[in-house]
Amino acid sequence: MARFSFRLPDIGEGISEAEIVAWHVAVGDRVEEDARLADMMTDKATVEMESPVAGIVIELAGEPGDNIPIGSTLVVIETEGETESDTVVAENPGVEVATDATPACLTPPEADGAASTLPDSTPAKAGAQLGDAREESAAPATTTTDAGPRPTPGYEEAEAPAAASKHPILASPAVRARARDLGIDLSQVRADGDRIRHADLDAHLRYGQAQGYHAPRTSRARADETMKVIGMRRRIADNMAASKRHIPHFSYVEEVEVTALEAMRADLNTHRGDRPKLTLLPLFIAALCRTLPDFPMLNARYDDEAGVVTRHGNVHLGMATQTDAGLMVPVIRDAQDRNVWQLAAEIARLAEAARTGKARTDELSGSTITVTSLGPLGGVATTPVINRPEVAILGPNRIVERPVFVDDGRSGDAIRRAKLMNVSISCDHRVVDGWDAASFVQALKKLLETPVLLFAD
Structure with missing residues (x-):
């Protein structure tokens, strides 16, 4: 028998360590070649570590939440053979399954539309528990055994x-x-x-x-739970804390009448053919992209360490998306060049990729401005947290119907039914002045209230 030390490979992106998110094996388990060993998270992505050999797991380095330096031993496997092996796997360590989260509210999804700067990681604890073969320390929810394949990670x-x-x-x-x-x-x-x-x-x-079914109305007490803040949840916590700590936020909310916009949306959906069904979001993004050229200070990223603001010509729009793993922000590249149907298709594709863990790293970084929406949950108004290092984030809120007064030009004020929606924006006050933010939202409001302008040259 021989001992094979699987060392954490260089996952790339210039990182020095990675966090253990989940083990898929325990001490004493038999693993086959290419079987999943662990999920490791960097600042950019969660990567699956796969075993290059078959054998019995005899040592694990640390617990979920621990940081492991690149090149240190992650797993020791006992293999059949006569010589001891000590190998570093250097190429293609695994498959990216998720990406980092950034501060923002929910979507219609937290990870990162923009590569947010994280605080320095805590010192790695690798080696401290290497050789600790306690059975209870590594009982995974999904383990590779001779009994057959495991379920999807994170799902039971x-x-x-x-x-x-x-x-x-x-x-x-x-x-x-x-x-x-x-x-x-x-x-x-x-x-x-x-x-x-x-x-x-x-x-x-x-x-x-x-069919007459109603959920039980009685409440049941649940036991207290203590959970380690690790993986995606820790990335979200770090990024949100960094955003609120470094950025002086201010928010502005304006009411917008979307009666005509909703009527146009319904008409477009009636004649959409085989194109995707339109929600409010692609129309909102189209209006946003038309408005931004006159307000370049909002489509920007601020490097506060270098003291440099970059105003971007193209709109790489972050779309805050809630997933089972936490908040992610997939990015619609060159949103200004897409029509509403193309935006609707890309929104659906990216949201599904984020929720299923199939989004690539380049699809979850590099955004220049972010939109966040609570979707059917709505809300009267929101004060979203900026997706650092961007300088602005917008959020459409719930559409409500209310009576409004109008001057009919004959007998004074008349009352009609109108669909109204609040639009929220949060800005970095170091870069964006309140006047600029308010002027931008007023220009956006004009397009949303006169939606035919969205299709005018």
Whole structure:
């Protein structure tokens, strides 16, 4: 027998260490070649570490949340052979599955539309627990054994009655907990994809209520939980803290009438053919891109260490997206060159890639301005946190119907029904003045209230 030391490879991007996000093996497990060992997170992405050899795991370096220096031993595997091996895997260590998160609110998704500057990482703890073979220290949720393949990382098979489908039911812990609270049997929920998501629960509830079903009204106490802040959640925490610590925020909110915009959107969807269905967001982004050329100080990034502001000509628009792993900000490149149908398609593609962990690193960095929306949750107004090092972030809020007074030109004021929406903006006061932010929103308001201008040359 021989001992093979798998050392953490140089994942690239000039990093010196990476954080253990999750183990997929435990001490004593047998692993096959190319089996997943661990998920390691850098400032830019989470990378899967795969075993270059088959054998028995005899040592693990640290626990989830620990930082491991590049080149240090990550896993020791006992292999069949006569000589001891001590190897560093240098090429293609794994597959990127997620990216860093940045400060912003929710989307219709936190990671990083802009490569936010993180505080210095804590000293690595690798080696401190190397050789600690306690069984309880490394019991993973998904382990490679001779029994067969493991479920998707971060998702567990939901309990299902004996009469349920033979196919495994995949759902995140958050979805499973919500289903338990609502009294929903996950085996009865139809998944729109490879696993059950919150949207599937919402659809199930809507259908169930139509059939006379109502969620239990009684509340149940839940046990206290203590959770380490690691991986994506720690990136979000670090980035949001850095943004609020370094950037003097100010926010401005304006009411916009979107009656005509919503009517035009409904008409476009009626005649869309095989093109994607339009939500408010692509129309809002189109208006934003038309407005920004007159306000270049908003489509900018500020390097406060160098004291340099870069005003960008192209709009690389960050789209704050909520995922099961946390907030990510995929980026719509050159948004100013896309029509509303192309924007709608790219929004859907990037949101799905972020939520399924398939977004590439270059799709989650380099944004110049960010839009965040709570979608159906709405909200009267928001004060979003800037996606550092950008200098502005905008958020459309919930559309509401209210009576408004209008001068009909004959008998004085008349009352009509109108659709109204507040638009919020937060800016970096070191770069953007309040007058500029207000003027920008007023120009944006004009386009949103006269949407035919979006299609005028």
